[in-house]
Amino acid sequence: MTHSLYVARLTLTDFRNHAALDLVLDARPVCLFGPNGAGKTNIIEALTMLAPGRGLRSASLVEVARGGGQDRAQPWAVSARVVQDGEETILGAGAERTPEGGIKRLARRNGMPATAAELAEAARMTWLTPAMDRLWSGPAGDRRRFFDRLTLARAAEHGQSAAAYERAMRERQRLLSDRVFDAAWLGGLEREMSAHGAAVAAARVETLHRLQDAIDARPTGAFPKAILALDGSLEARFERGAKSADVEEEFAELLRDMRGRDAGAGRALDGPHRSDLKARHAAKDMDADQCSTGEQKALLLGLCLAQARALADDPGAGASLILIDEAAAHLDSVRRAALFDELLANPGQAWLTGTDEGLFEAFGERAQMFEVRDGCVHIRS
Ligand SMILES: Nc1ncnc2c1ncn2[C@@H]1O[C@H](COP(=O)(O)OP(=O)(O)O)[C@@H](O)[C@H]1O
Ligand SMILES: [Mg+2]
Numbered sequence: 053m054t055h056s057l058y059v060a061r062l063t064l065t066d067f068r069n070h071a072a073l074d075l076v077l078d079a080r081p082v083c084l085f086g087p088n089g090a091g092k093t094n095i096i097e098a099l100t101m102l103a104p105g106r107g108l109r110s111a112s113l114v115e116v117a118r119g120g121g122q123d124r125a126q127p128w129a130v131s132a133r134v135v136q137d138g139e140e141t142i143l144g145a146g147a148e149r150t151p152e153g154g155i156k157r158l159a160r161r162n163g164m165p166a167t168a169a170e171l172a173e174a175a176r177m178t179w180l181t182p183a184m185d186r187l188w189s190g191p192a193g194d195r196r197r198f199f200d201r202l203t204l205a206r207a208a209e210h211g212q213s214a215a216a217y218e219r220a221m222r223e224r225q226r227l228l229s230d231r232v233f234d235a236a237w238l239g240g241l242e243r244e245m246s247a248h249g250a251a252v253a254a255a256r257v258e259t260l261h262r263l264q265d266a267i268d269a270r271p272t273g274a275f276p277k278a279i280l281a282l283d284g285s286l287e288a289r290f291e292r293g294a295k296s297a298d299v300e301e302e303f304a305e306l307l308r309d310m311r312g313r314d315a316g317a318g319r320a321l322d323g324p325h326r327s328d329l330k331a332r333h334a335a336k337d338m339d340a341d342q343c344s345t346g347e348q349k350a351l352l353l354g355l356c357l358a359q360a361r362a363l364a365d366d367p368g369a370g371a372s373l374i375l376i377d378e379a380a381a382h383l384d385s386v387r388r389a390a391l392f393d394e395l396l397a398n399p400g401q402a403w404l405t406g407t408d409e410g411l412f413e414a415f416g417e418r419a420q421m422f423e424v425r426d427g428c429v430h431i432r433s
Contacts, residue, residue: 057175057371058401059099060140061133066118066126067101068094069427077420079135081395081402083412086424092405093181095424096375098130099403100179101145104168104204104211108179108377113147113155125155134175136370141174169208176205176372176400178359180352182381188340188348192328199282199329202359203259206369210255217248221320224307228315238311239304245323246304250296252324253286260287266362267354274390275354276347277334284327331355349382353391360398371399379404380411389414 059082064073069091075082084092093108100107101116117126129146144160159166161174178201187194203210224241227234260282267277282291289299306322307314314320331340333351340351356374363369374395380388392414395402404419406412409432412419421432 056137056399057373058135059132059175059373060135061131062095062099063129063131064095064098065129065131065146067098067128067130068116068118070094070098071118071427073427073429075422075429077401079401081392081404081415081419083409083415083419083421084403084405084424084429085407085409085412085421087407090424091427092424093377094427095429096179096181096377096403096405099132099373099375100177101130102132102143102171102175103177103201104172104208105201108181108375113157117147125149125153127155129158132175136174143171143174145171168211172204172208176363176369177375178202178205178356178372179375179377180356181377184352185345185349185382187352188331188343192326195329196325196327199256199259202263203255205359205363205372206259206262206366207255210252213248213251213255217245217252217324220244220248221323221325225314225319228311229318231315233311239308242304242307243300245307245320246300249286249303249324250300253284253299253327254290254296256282256284256324256327257287257290262362262366263355263358266358266365269361270354270358272335274387275350275357275394276336278340278351278355279332279334280355281330281332282327283330284324285322286324287327346382350387357394357398360400364399373400373403374398375403377405380406385414392419 058079060077062075064070084095086092097108117128119126127146127148129144131142131144134141134143142162144158146158147155148158150156159168159171161170187198200210200214220241224238224245227238260280264280270277286299286303310321331351332338333340333343333347336343340348343351360372360374363372379391383391396418404412409421412421423430423432
């Protein structure tokens with residue numbers, strides 16, 4: 053099996069508890085093991101800093117700096133040599149001091165300033181953490197953000213649409229809260245909201261279909277199949293085949309009609325910022341939030357594997373890394389072995405953490421093992 057995307061070298065400088073970490077890697081799965089608090093999750097988090105957003109802990113630039121931001125302007129850096137279809141790219145993320153003594157985000161591709169979207173395209177990734185075990189039963193916002201990340205990995209422009217939508221929404225809300233009922237001003241913002249909101253919803257619907265196709269094509273095995281649905285008014289219109297121009301117009305009209313109610317509520321009561329992702333356990337015909345913790349986790353793993361498949365099959369995307377923090381935690385040895393086999397079949401490298409080396413035994417020589425202790429890493433094989 054040739055891996056068409058892998059991290060060949062990862063260096064961390066003053067990131068969390070890692071003063072200077074330098075990992076030289078081949079394409080095989082990377083297993084990080086060691087005691088609690090050693091810095092395993094921090095390494096996975098460092099990789100996710102190369103993706104759009106704030107990484108797997110949604111941390112600020114200051115929080116992740118070694119020492120946790122006692123010195124408010126401490127620089128840090130994550131650098132990865134990524135090999136995609138034989139071609140090398142050096143990606144960098146971090147924070148650097150400004151002349152004013154502040155701190156600003158850095159993103160680099162081959163030494164040149166890069167946009168988040170450019171980094172994203174050079175290293176697509178999907179991650180799962182123990183905090184996401186409650187994804188199906190937790191707040192809708194977490195599921196929406198999770199789904200937006202899946203969409204971003206496929207369509208980098210999704211981030212800009214979502215940001216532009218949020219900006220227009222916030223400005224409209226400010227006017228409404230200040231009782232500035234300026235029809236032209238509000239109308240302009242609502243047209244922006246509807247244009248960007250429709251783009252957000254359309255991209256999500258597209259992601260949903262691709263993901264569902266990939267799930268349906270999966271073998272029935274260790275990881276159950278989910279039936280996904282998006283719960284949102286604009287998404288529902290697209291699902292019923294509406295044209296974008298019509299969805300936009302209807303939404304702009306709705307926003308106009310809702311000014312009074314939104315002013316009273318202190319927020320826009322309808323729109324893609326309120327959408328939710330629904331999942332059913334197909335074989336059990338049961339909503340995901342009603343399934344056992346283990347089943348919920350298995351559904352999520354199935355979904356991640358399907359996402360990687362969907363990206364790999366998408367000519368506009370490609371291979372993606374799969375990062376699983378505490379990978380083995382809720383899995384019996386049969387499921388664990390099945391997960392490893394699926395990860396080996398993915399054209400992107402896998403990154404896994406666990407407390408004990410033995411959890412990764414089923415990989416044998418097919419993975420590279422690293423022991424993490426107090427922010428240092430020791431090569432095991
Ligand atoms: N900004 C920071 N600077 C220094 N150490 C940090 C910072 N943030 C977290 N840590 C430390 O990192 C350790 C946790 O690392 P983590 O990767 O979560 O461990 P684990 O190996 O259990 O996954 C803790 O000891 C924590 O105090
Ligand atoms: Mg951890």
